[in-house]
Amino acid sequence: MSAATTTARTAGGAGGAGRAAMRALHILLLPAVLIGAWWVASLVSGVYYLPTPGEIAATFVEVWGTERLLEDVLPSVGRLFGGFALAVVLGVGLGVVLGLSARIRALLEPVLEFFRAIPPPVLVPLLMLFVGVSTTMKLLVIVSGCIWPILLNTIEGVRAVDPVLVDTCRCYGIRGRRWLTTLVLRSASPQIMAGMRQGLSIAIILMVISEMFASSSGLGYTIIQFQRTFAIPEMWSGILLLGLLGFLLSVVFGLVERKVLSWYNGTRAAARGE
């Protein structure tokens, strides 16, 4: 009996390790296959524009070492965060006002729909004329694109605040700042976070675009320079860097989101009867 239990436990332990290995395999398998396929394609075709992953990796370290990291990458990422943060503040702030007041919403909605329809990249030449080729211009380009999902989702979230909770707050005299932070913003936080997630990926795109014209530094500028000078592995390494940056931001955002919305996920799980 005891021997049987021991055997079962050992088997279970091995099963656990096996499961972990399977999980790792699941996660890494597809990237490994894709890199392998790329490698083969690169070697077989011998096309100049398609270096092997090995070459790109070697170039990556060499190109994005300290100097470019400090002069191009970090300022770009800084502008990305700056623009994104500005868009969050403006989007959530304006979204709360619009979500709470039907009158202001009716007044502004047609205008907002119009501005939303303008693709932000076309604003680049315009903004260059008005504010010059500057950090301000780049921040404005980022804000002009990534504010929309944040704004619209905030409006929806604020409008969807549960009327029973609204009555509860009224009964217990909860108003002012506590009402805003405890009721309105927390209620709307699932939608706000969804908007921020969309906004973040738009912000990355616009960061690159804002640096592609008439710029003299930054990630977008550097990649364009490499392309124009036929520094092909370097160009690829820039694309790789952008991919990694986006991936990293998405992972970090996911962690923050899980923390902020733990109550929401818990409520949903409880409603499903888990």
Place this chain on the structure above:
Amino acid sequence: MLDVTGLQKIYPGQHGEVEALRDLTFHLGDGELACLVGPSGCGKTTLLKCIAGLMRPTSGSVVLAGTSVTGPPPDMAVVFQEYGRSLFPWLRVRQNVELPLKEKRLPAKRRRELSDEALDAVGLLKSADAYPWQLSGGMQQRVAIARAIAYEPRVLLMDEPFAAVDAQTRADLEDLIRTLWKRFSMTVLFVTHDIDEAVYLGQRVLVMSSSPTVIQDDVSIDLADERDQINTRGEHRFAELRTRIYAEIRNASQPGAAQPQEAGKE
């Protein structure tokens, strides 16, 4: 303590006005426990919202302790039917109970005392650090009750608070309400559609007619003060009172008198 005089509520609607409440007048004495029963659609929730200051009546007045109610009064607490939606899911149980006390600017120590006492009174002190959604429906409603008690109200309004919990939990919660009412000496107005519950809980039962609503009867419940689920409900007098109120509500909802459609809020 609470005076409701000539209360009328008319909802404007697309197909003409709907008179939900016609003329309600009653008085609750200090420390009374009264139940309000009526057929479904008779405007119980409308009445409660008018008393709570959440809704303005079309005419008539609500006066609480000498002061006219025009907005939510500071010494009144409300327990809503939808317990799952009246607690803040992002706050823990204790935070939910203490939130109104923060707004009252009570010091942290006093808040803690009040929330401890209230949570202990409803038997949930152990769950103080849980989130509402981790609790069963009955427990969630007890958190809402604890929040109301910790607020130290003079009047406690309850809007069909046990309509959505199972029978056993409901019986427990009914006994809890009687216990809390005695311990914290509040005036309680308990709205329900369940006649048995009204007779079991109340010192008085106010019977509402169907819409457009008036107070049809005011029944004094002359049962012993100590009540328990098995014996009290088995008493002959309990059955008599129950039958009397049941008959009145049935008469009230008989067709015959011209009855506009029911008000939406119920």
